[in-house]
Structure formats: C-alpha cells, structure tokens
Amino acid sequence: MSDAASTVSMRSISQARSHRAPLSRDVVAAWLLTFPAILAYVLMVLLPLLGVLALAFTDYEFGASSFRWVGFENFADMPKDRTFMASIRNTVIYCLFVVPFSIGIALLLAILIEAGARGRAFFRAVFFLPVVSLTVAMATAWQYLLHPSIGPVNALLRTLGLGAPNWLGSSDWVMVSLGIIGVWENVGFNLVLFLAGLTAIPRELYAAAEVDGAKSAWSRFTLVTWPLLGPTLLFVMIITMTRSIRVFDTVQTLTQGGPNGASEVLLRTIYQEGFHYFKFGYSAAITLVFLAIVLVIMLVQTRLIDRHVHYG
Amino acid sequence: MKTQSETLISDAPRLMALGSAAVVMLIPYVWMLAVSVKPADEVFRASLTLLPERWALIENYGKVLRTIPVVTFVMNGLIVCFGILFFQLLFAIPAAYALAKLQFRGRELLFGFVMLGLLVPYQTTALPLYMGFHHAGLLNSYTALIAPFTCSVFAIFLFRQFFKALPDDLIAAARIDGMGEFSIVWRVILPNALPAATAFAIFSVVAHWNDLFWPLIVIQKGDLYTPAMGILAFRAVESGDDYGALMAAATLVAAPLVIAFLFAQRRFIEGVTMTGLKG
Numbered sequence: 096m097s098d099a100a101s102t103v104s105m106r107s108i109s110q111a112r113s114h115r116a117p118l119s120r121d122v123v124a125a126w127l128l129t130f131p132a133i134l135a136y137v138l139m140v141l142l143p144l145l146g147v148l149a150l151a152f153t154d155y156e157f158g159a160s161s162f163r164w165v166g167f168e169n170f171a172d173m174p175k176d177r178t179f180m181a182s183i184r185n186t187v188i189y190c191l192f193v194v195p196f197s198i199g200i201a202l203l204l205a206i207l208i209e210a211g212a213r214g215r216a217f218f219r220a221v222f223f224l225p226v227v228s229l230t231v232a233m234a235t236a237w238q239y240l241l242h243p244s245i246g247p248v249n250a251l252l253r254t255l256g257l258g259a260p261n262w263l264g265s266s267d268w269v270m271v272s273l274g275i276i277g278v279w280e281n282v283g284f285n286l287v288l289f290l291a292g293l294t295a296i297p298r299e300l301y302a303a304a305e306v307d308g309a310k311s312a313w314s315r316f317t318l319v320t321w322p323l324l325g326p327t328l329l330f331v332m333i334i335t336m337t338r339s340i341r342v343f344d345t346v347q348t349l350t351q352g353g354p355n356g357a358s359e360v361l362l363r364t365i366y367q368e369g370f371h372y373f374k375f376g377y378s379a380a381i382t383l384v385f386l387a388i389v390l391v392i393m394l395v396q397t398r399l400i401d402r403h404v405h406y407g
Numbered sequence: 408m409k410t411q412s413e414t415l416i417s418d419a420p421r422l423m424a425l426g427s428a429a430v431v432m433l434i435p436y437v438w439m440l441a442v443s444v445k446p447a448d449e450v451f452r453a454s455l456t457l458l459p460e461r462w463a464l465i466e467n468y469g470k471v472l473r474t475i476p477v478v479t480f481v482m483n484g485l486i487v488c489f490g491i492l493f494f495q496l497l498f499a500i501p502a503a504y505a506l507a508k509l510q511f512r513g514r515e516l517l518f519g520f521v522m523l524g525l526l527v528p529y530q531t532t533a534l535p536l537y538m539g540f541h542h543a544g545l546l547n548s549y550t551a552l553i554a555p556f557t558c559s560v561f562a563i564f565l566f567r568q569f570f571k572a573l574p575d576d577l578i579a580a581a582r583i584d585g586m587g588e589f590s591i592v593w594r595v596i597l598p599n600a601l602p603a604a605t606a607f608a609i610f611s612v613v614a615h616w617n618d619l620f621w622p623l624i625v626i627q628k629g630d631l632y633t634p635a636m637g638i639l640a641f642r643a644v645e646s647g648d649d650y651g652a653l654m655a656a657a658t659l660v661a662a663p664l665v666i667a668f669l670f671a672q673r674r675f676i677e678g679v680t681m682t683g684l685k686g
Contacts, residue, residue: 124588125511132502133517135494135558139536140524146535157538200428207425211418214425220672221429224436227668227675230617231635232657235642236439239650245453247438254455279432287676341528344619348639362530362620370624375534386531393526 150379157373169380179381181356182364185270186340189360192274193281193339198331200278201285206320208286209293219290223283230280230344237276238263238349263349266357273358276345281338285331292327296320333396337389361385439661443467443654450650467655474644474652477659479630480637484663487552487622487633488612494557495611496604501592503566508578509588518567524560530620537624551625552633556615562607569603570596609678616664634660 151169155162173179208218225233240248241262249259262272300319309315343362346352352359352367365385369378437457442450446463471477505511506518532555540551573596581595597604619635626632632640641656668675 120588121509122511125505125509125514128501128505128509128588128592129517132498132558132563135498135554136520136524136560138539139555139558140527140532140560141520143532143535143539144527146538147531150534204425204428207421211421213415213418214422216672218425218429219676220669221432223672223676223679224432224665224668226679227613227664228436229635229638229657229661229664231619231638232661233435233439235638235653235657236435239442239654240435240438242650245451245650247453247455250453250455279435282432284679287679337528341530343530344617344635347619347623348642365530365533366620366624369534370537375538379534382531382534386527389528390526 147379147382150375151383152380153376155376157369157375162376165376169377170384172377173380173384178356178359178367179364182352182359182361185357185359186342186361188270189274189277189342190336190339192271193277193342194332194335196274197278197281197285197335197339198328201282201331202289202324202328204282205286205289205293206316209290219287222286225280226283231348233280234276234345234348237272237279237345241272264354266354269350269354269358273342273345273349277339277342280345281335284338285335288327288331288334289324292324293320296323329396329399333393336392336396340385340388340392361388439654439657442650443658445651447649447651463651467651468659470649470652471641471656471659475637475641475656476630477637477656480632480634480660481663483631484616484634484660486549488615490549490553491556491615492608492611494553495559495562496608498557499559499562499566500597500600500604501589503563504570504588504592504596506563507567507570508573508575521560521563521567524558525564529555533621533624540625546625547628547631549631552622552631555621559611562611565607566600566603569600573599605674606678609675613664613675613679634663 152164152166153162154165154168204218204222208215240246243249243259243261243264246262248262252259260268262268296319300323301315304315304318309318341362342360343366346358346360346363347366350358352363361381362385365378365381368374368381441457441459444462444464444467445459446461446466449459449461449463502517506514506521536555537546540546540554545551545554577595577599578591581591586594617635618633619639622633622636623639626636629640638656638660642653645653
C-alpha cells in the first residue's frame, strides 16, 4: 500500500515535470542505475555459475584441446576416490566440532558479559580480535603454540606430567587441532551476534518472570532468554555452519591436507583437483557437491526457523 | 536482573571467569609477539618464559624485511581491498536504490537474482572465472584479484533494506528541486546511507584482507602477493624452522587490520553484527 502511494506521488511529480509517459523516466533510470551491477553479476556470478554446472559433466582438463560430455561419471567416481571421501568426512568432523563448541562458548561468554556492567567493551573487543586477525598469520602462531617439541602447549602438558601429542602432525589429533583453532576464530563473531540478540530482549520480561516465581538465574534463562534467543541462535548456527564448511586457510597453511590426507577438506580438494592437477571437470563436480551441501544447510535451517522458533 | 550498583566483590566471579577466557583468547597473540623478539636458541629451549634473555627484535624483524617485501604485500592488500570496496559501492548503491525506490518491470526478477547470489559461496565460481581470466590474459593482475568481487549481492541486499526505510518525501523533494536520479543517488541517498556504507565497508575489507583461496589461484608472481600469500611465501623460504622470524612476519602482516580494529572497535563490531544479522 505504501508502494502504491509512492507510485501515485511519483507519477504526479514526473507528469508535472515532463511530457513523456508517466513512468518512463523511472524505468529508464532504473535500468541505467542497475546496469553496472547487472553486467558485473552476469560476468562474475551468473555465467561462471552456469560454467561450473556445465564443466561438472565433462572430462575437461585445463589446457587440453578437447573434452567429452561424460554425464554423471564425475559424480560416480567420487565414492571410489579416497581423497574425496576423506575430505567429506573431515569437513563433517570439523563442522561437528566447531559449530557446537563455538556456539556454546560464545553463548556462555555473551551471557556472562551481559550479566553485569563492568568490562563490556573490553571483553567484547578481546573476544572479537581473532575475527579481524589475518587467518594465515594467526595459524602460524598456532603452529608454534602446538609445536610437538618446542611449543608452549606441550611444554605445559609435560610440566603437568601429561602426554604431549603431535598436534598437527598425527592423524589422530590433526582435526582436533584444526577444530580448536576454528573455535578460537569463530567464538568472537558468534558472541557479538548473541550480545545483539540478548540486548534485544526486553528487561521487563525478566522482572515479570521473577514475579511469576522464576527465582533462580537458571529458570529465568530457560523461561525468557532461551526461547527469545531462538531466532538469533538459528541464525548463528547457519552462519557458523556455512563458515566452517568453507574451512581452507588454516588447512592450507598448517597441514596441506596431511598427514596422509588426514586433514583433507572439501575446499582444499576442489583447489587441489582444479588448480594442482588441472582436472577441471572433476573439480567442478566436487564444487557442485559443495554447493549442494551449503544449499541444503540453508534450506533445512530456514525450515526449522519457520517451525520451531518462538518470535519475541 | 543485576544492576549497575553491584559491588566489585559480588561481581568478582563473573569478572574472573571472563578474565580467564580472555587470557586464553589472547595466548596466540602474546606468544606470537614474545617469540618474534626471541633469538633462535631461546625459542628451541621450549621454556615457558615469555621475555627473552637476549632481545632479537632487530635480528628477526630485519630478516623478514630483507627476505620478503612486506611493505609491497601490505600495499597490495590495501589496493585490492579498497579497489574491491570502491566498485562494490559504485555498483551496489545505485542498483539498491533502483530496487528499493523505483517502479519498473523486472524489479522482482532482479531481486530474485540477488537472493540467488546470496546463496552461492564465491568459491563455487572459481574454475570458470580462472578460465576467463586466463583467456583474457589477466592472470597475475590486480584486475584478477578485484573483478570477481565487484558485484556484491550482499551489498545490494543490505543497501536495499536500508533505502526502503528512507522516506519517499526525501526523494520526491529532490525531484521537485529538479534533481535527476543519478544526483539523487549520490547527493541525497548516499549521505543518508553512510552508517550502512561504513558497516559494509568494514565487513568487506575484513573479508578480503583475510582471503587466501582466490589470490592463491590467480597470483603466481611475487610482486602481486597479498599479505596472506606473503606469509605462505616466507614460510616456504624459511621451511618453517626460524620461528622468531616467522612470528615477526606474522606480526607485521596481521598488525594493520588489528590496529585499525583497536582504534575503531565499536565501528568494526557494529559493521560485522549489522551486516551479519541482515545476511
């Protein structure tokens, strides 16, 4: 209705100003204003997207003079490809580690920060720092911290008389190590989103809950905070999942998928197959799998949002 | 609910818990700085002392500056980030204005494409884009680093939401004053969109300063390396043994954005939450 109203007012104005047909000025302006964005979108998003769709069904290798359409062959090859299967498994493990821990820790810290007036800006800034720090640089710092012989983490563990694992060098520990770094990277981001969600909860609701007999902090949390934080929580879950499924920088910097493919992840496999072995067709097929997973996550979670979330 | 009048003593458990968590978060930074001023023999002693017995600040940082052109890498990072941001704003603001405030056929279709773009991670289009840049002879160029990100559907989406909330009277008044649509966008809309533009700018710069995937694909020539690639290059030269110099290199390239953040924390955090919550 407000749109209709604005159309009417714009119509009368443009009629008053020119003798052309009422809306032509708007239409011409609209296409001129959107043209640069449309051009860039078509060249940089739409055509490449169609390109990757087509490539996935060919055996094209970059630099080769010809290619064949191979139907679903690339996809059929995937279950037999140990590197690909390892990269799927590791990416899932990484997400299962990073998503719950980074969300749980962030929520706990956000509630602690929100519970008092002191140190708000300070703590928020400290926890947020990893989000703005160059990942490759900080991964290098982590590499030193987790160094099996000279790293402080193992030095501390030895002092305490505990075992000193080869964090990034053993296939048992490498995904845990990358997961810890991932949690460290993501906590601050989630924390800031939770703080925004918590601030939006009306104070009176806590007072009302207290009057209604919710005396303990825990019962106020389950009665007020948790249900009203629902939309934020689901949003944070989507963001963290789509962020952690794209893990690449730390793996490329620290392990290059090693030892023995134990930390191979999806984006690195795409990169490796495409830009190292130049198997563009196969790499494109894996890209489509990656895209499908991202889309499914978004779809499932938006469905969940519609069904289960109490809106405040 | 807790109030401001709470005493420091009763607030102590909360502050202690947050404080310990903060210490854990800061450990990588503390050790990075500490090791960057330690000589190699002290690094290999694996002690838990932070301060060096003999300062090797000049030794380590000097080695980094002699081995890799850090200044060039940081400059490349700045050129790429601000190049991307310039085109993103130049393309997204007029488009978002048209989608928010102008009536035309095809508007819904265009917005549908914006939503489609929001679902697609940029890594998806890497292979065809690489082929395109290869055939255009544009690999190893600033163009290859900047062009793929010039159309930010996220920026269009964000600005469209923001512009929809601006009063129509503002635009109507500008039209009565005889302004064309282009001057309305840059002289009426943009000044009102500065908060959204600042937030988006911070979001965009943080994202592209940190990016490794795309630069790694299109850049092979050392003089076009971005900061992230610079560290990888230094690690390759050093084969990862000289941790003092390695930490010095990491400190140097992480510093610009961290310092910017410390000076404008609020804006940074607002930028990420605002853009985050609307994405």
